[in-house]
Amino acid sequence: MYKNVITFTIKLIRTRYIIYIEKKRDIYFIFFIMVDIIKKAVWLDCDPGHDDAFAIILAAHHPSLELIGISTVVGNQTLERTTQNAYKIAYISGLPENLPIIRGCGESLCQHVMTCPEIHGQTGLDGADIPEHPEYKKLIKENDENYLWNIYKKIRDVNRPVTLIATGQLTNVALLLKVFPQVFCFCN
Numbered sequence: 192m193y194k195n196v197i198t199f200t201i202k203l204i205r206t207r208y209i210i211y212i213e214k215k216r217d218i219y220f221i222f223f224i225m226v227d228i229i230k231k232a233v234w235l236d237c238d239p240g241h242d243d244a245f246a247i248i249l250a251a252h253h254p255s256l257e258l259i260g261i262s263t264v265v266g267n268q269t270l271e272r273t274t275q276n277a278y279k280i281a282y283i284s285g286l287p288e289n290l291p292i293i294r295g296c297g298e299s300l301c302q303h304v305m306t307c308p309e310i311h312g313q314t315g316l317d318g319a320d321i322p323e324h325p326e327y328k329k330l331i332k333e334n335d336e337n338y339l340w341n342i343y344k345k346i347r348d349v350n351r352p353v354t355l356i357a358t359g360q361l362t363n364v365a366l367l368l369k370v371f372p373q374v375f376c377f378c379n
């Protein structure tokens with residue numbers, strides 16, 4: 192019954208299409224069926240920094256990604272600065288207010304902390320006049336404790352595999368894997 196039917200799938204930027212071709216009495220009928228792409232769940236661990244500011248914006252708005260949370264680490268600037276900057280970028284790029292932004296580790300495991308004021312300036316985002324997140328002081332207090340548990344819990348509760356992307360130093364990731372090695376089960 193299906194000997195004259197051909198189906199195949201193509202994927203464009205935002206959408207996957209199933210193309211269905213059927214031949215009836217020497218006439219080809221072509222059907223396009225649009226199928227939503229399942230977005231890849233992403234957790235971004237970062238130290239903004241100009242480069243990581245763009246990483247946040249890209250992760251937040253790329254059509255194939257779903258940003259489920261952000262954690263910050265010392266690196267391009269102090270932990271206070273990188274966290275404040277993550278909130279700023281989240282605010283100006285229109286991220287949902289309930290997106291978790293978790294302040295992570297402010298120390299290095301193997302060496303002295305080194306920041307990069309000569310590259311990113313004293314704020315970590317020098318050169319750009321970016322407004323503060325209006326709820327920063329309130330939110331940062333709520334997220335300040337038990338950061339490893341908070342990161343683990345958020346990743347665990349997504350109910351599908353999470354891709355953990357680290358664009359800063361790997362302290363948070365190392366501690367997360369040490370304290371909650373079962374996080375492997377929930378990550379790609």
Ligand SMILES: [Ca+2]
Nearest residue numbers: 238243358359
């Ligand atoms: Ca970085």
